[in-house]
Amino acid sequence: MKSIFGLFKKKEVKSDKVSDFFYRASREEKKAVFLEVAKKASEDQRELLKKYDEQLSHAR
Numbered sequence: 438m439k440s441i442f443g444l445f446k447k448k449e450v451k452s453d454k455v456s457d458f459f460y461r462a463s464r465e466e467k468k469a470v471f472l473e474v475a476k477k478a479s480e481d482q483r484e485l486l487k488k489y490d491e492q493l494s495h496a497r
Contacts, residue, residue, distance in 0.1 A: 459467065 462470075
């Protein structure tokens, strides 16, 4: 029975820099970060596809 009541017990939430940023940053700051992350992810994907294409062309 004790374990059932443990399910409803409020758990301590740990915070970190990322969650603090999203909690406290302005809309403009969040937008800037998202745009930078998207730009970097796009560059990484292009580089990965370029390497894959080079591997395919060498395999032929």
